Amino acid sequence: MTGRGRRAALPPADHHSGPALAPDGLVVTVTNTAGYSREYDFSELPVPGPMQRSLARAFAARSQMWSGHKSATSYWKNVGYFARFLSQLENVPQDLDALTAAMLKRWRAQHISTVAGKSTLYMVRTLLRHDPRLAVGPVAEELAKRIPRVKPSKQSYGEAERERVVLAAQRQFRSAWLRIQENARLLDGWRAGSLDEDSREWRIGQVLDHVAHAGDVPRTVGPNGQARVTNRRLLGGRTPENTWGRLFLTRRELTALTVLMTDRFGWNLSVCQRMPTPTTAPSAGQSTSVTYQIQVEKRRSASGMWFSTENITDSGADSPGRLITQALEATAPARALAALIAPGTDLLMVARRHQYGRQDYQDLDRPRPVGPLVFGVTHEDGYHWALSHGLGGSPFQRARRTTVTREGRPLQHAQSTHESVYVLPDHRVQRTAQEVFEAGALEALTQARAVFAGRYAEGPTPDGQETAVAECVDEAASPWPAPDGSCGADLLLCLACPNAHVHPGHHPRLAHLHQQLESLRSVLDDRSWTHRWQDHLLRLDDLRTKIGPAAWNAAMTRVDDNDRLVVRLLTNGELAP
Template identity: 55%
Template sequence: MSGRGRKASLPPADFHGPEPLGSGGLVVAVSNRAGHHRPFDFAQLPIAEPFQRSLAALFAQRSQVWTSHASAQRTWNQLLAFARFLAALEQPPHDLEDLTPAVLKRWRQKNIGTSPGRNTLTVVRMLLRLDPRMQTGAAAEELARRIPATQSNVQSYEPAEFEAVRSVARRQFRAALLRIDENTQLLERWRTGELDVNCREGRLGAVLDHLARTGDVPRRGSHAVNRKLLGGNSWPSTWGRLFLSRIELVSLAVLLTAEFGWNLSVFNRLPAPRATPSIGETGTLTYQVEVEKRRRGANRWFSTEYITDSGADSPGRLITQALEATRHARVLAGQLAPGTNLLMVSRLGAVRRRHSNLDQPRPVGPLSLGIGYNDVTAWVLAHSLPGSPFQRVRRTTVVEQRQPLQHSRSTHERVYVLPDQRVQHESQEVIAEGAQEALALALDTAFGGRLAERYEPGHAETVTADCAGESASPRPTPDGGCGASFLLCLACANARVHPGHHPRLALLHQQLEALRSVLPEPVWQARWLEHHLRLDDLRGKVGGGAWAAALDRTTDTDHTLVRLLLKGDLNP
């Protein structure tokens, strides 16, 4: 459906998309989401030509589900490693059917010990098993062997590290925002006619107007005057007056990731947020942000988040600042390429540089759309950081917010929370307290007495057990007796249970289970759960077979006493 609700036009009935595998059988053209093609030449693999053709066919089949060239490149790298392994064998296989279990075992042993190796095993196995020749036989059985799941080594930042990275990004972006705001105010004064065209501010306003309309300051004619007027030829003195540089845009992306937990890939397709009315509130802005995360699975790529700017400390203030910093770039991009409405727009430093990352939106005139890996690398080097911060910043944000962000609850717990060393360290006291509580509960609901083979003289008989020492009762009465309920006898260390007690206790256990079916669950748990758990523990000590057989030996007396126990008539 189109945005206005009309059905999209269908292609002709005889339409066929481009075949990824070329006529020569060795070159696979992979299309990304934007429709750009990238060739992968399997003739470059150091294996026999029939094997090259087989892998090319499997690669082409698998490419139908990819939406980015990055996915294809990762698989290509794994296949290249596999091909080099095969080429180093004493007798390299000629084609897929020549792969023996021994070769596959050597390939497995080579990679199973490391996390990158297990990733390689998984990718290559998935591809090979698409071929019918690798779906039956001894080699197929070897391929089917389980590969241990790979755990990510990425950990969240410690609080001090997280704040240091965020401070670096905040300083750079804030400086850029102040620079753009100052020049924007001057530009608006010039456009409203407040400035004399002959004064310095008026001449500077004219230059800024030209910059806003074209993406650059005038470079000819009055160039020498403009250089003196602008204060130099460097980018902060020229086009940087109204546009973010690509490295400054990375700082903004780091801040957005730290605030909202967005992936780096989100920024290449993030539309400019739209302000929506805030009902009943004044002085606030609520933004509607459409987030696209393609790795969530089919039909779950898109989500809408509502973020409110209610003051300097609110999350929405960063959205407001991002819109202000990219305002001129977004307007110019919409004029040069109508329909362009992305938030993350910056100015290219080298306008004529070749665009090689086809997964990132193509530049529009002098403007760069989205964020590429080269931009992140330049940002990391400029600030002397140990690697890209995006994965660790996102993980830190997810861990701190204690809730899923653009992923499922199971992914949140399995991938982000449980493997995180910081969470594990911070949870030690909580886990220890929980274990102590569980132990205390188990002790409270466990059979506290001893099993005996027969009645021992001197022990007092109770309804549920024999008592080895009424005078040492944990619940003594003023006269020196025991004030505990007969149901609590089984929790006492003085209790002795012999086979003569088994029928009555098995009957009591059965009757408690029957009560559970007729009482509301909260009522049953509050009244009977503790006694039921204690009888469960005793049954485990006696043995399931003996416990079941004891039910056949119950007497009328047993039934009467159990009924009185459950009615509470035998309580002290």
């Protein structure tokens, strides 16, 4: 079988998508949202024909959920793994209905221990469930087994790591932005006729005009058939920065800009690849600032929720919108050339290809190149960019994770994804949260130790006044005064009052009250019980700890009818303060 299906073909002008499954039941055609198709031939799988057709039907049914070829190719690759596994069994099943639970147990055991294996199990299970013959029975039960969630392999950057990545991207992009700005001003001067004719600047402006329209500097073909830069001495060399790079970003410079976009806004690569040029809107009350309206396309969102709009304002050097302004200025010549070659093209993230003319561009989920120009970057671009700066691995996933955790809210994803994928597994978040949890636990412990606010006494005090649950030594200083100056608190609140004294004479009644509140928990709903009785029970728990379990249990044996009557009146709310 092939690793990535067959080479895709460009659609004709009158293209419309047909059935995914071919009449022979073996070839599935997946058409992405741009209208490009890719075929997946199931006759290449090393399993019997009926099994090939069943897998093709399941694949075709699932393909209705995919908007691009990336998902299709991932499933195709994992179907190949499954087919190879089946082909190596002693008794190769002829079709899906011949699968046994033992086969699937063996398949699961081979893959459950690795991150990639869990992903393979999930995709294959998703396809198999499309077959109605596997809906019941031991095989269905085996397919229903939980597959542990794959833990994200990427972690957010520490502050020092992030600064290193961002600084490298800022230096590279700023250098490119200044270079393009300088040459764009020179080109504007040449077109306006403000340069002295035949001066060096005028001649460079003439070359820049050629670059702006052709995407490259003039070249002369030598006797050996190789094209050389015609004005290399005038331009100062043959490197991209001295030739076509005077007006266009290189792929690595566009990668640096994308790193900065990811760090600032948390956008992923698919968003940057298809982002239209931002439009501007007036900023209310601000004459020196500009607000950009950014269209964000998120194809993994639910149907009807692919597109959203973000407003980003450039109000100064440190504002988020300043990066958008610089991106617009750095890509302006390339966007103008793209619109000239293919009218209607209006994407922000554009760069010039180093090897113009190569036709091996196969990622049809990305916008197609226009002449010498390409749009967006890939993870491979990120890997090579990081390598060139001495950094480890493509920075995009880690930069996005860092931004999301720094902002503390979902960015182009659901709240559940934000919590389960970005926040909870992140080590930096865990380290930060540990201090918060410790402080909260200590505060809770302090409050718990101070639940019973009164005093424990050995016996009655001469000036004390008996209440239903304690002895009050200063009714006039009540924390809950009544309009007449007396205490207006519920009698059960006496245990929360610093004026309350509890001595052994109160223990039987309080022990019985504690028992009755525990009993109420079993007959009341949680919300009602928590609202009315939980705080009182906590105070009694605290008091029982202070008195000691032996004395508390002994007090239960001394409960009399008067104690039972008072407790019943208290719990029924029939005793006024």
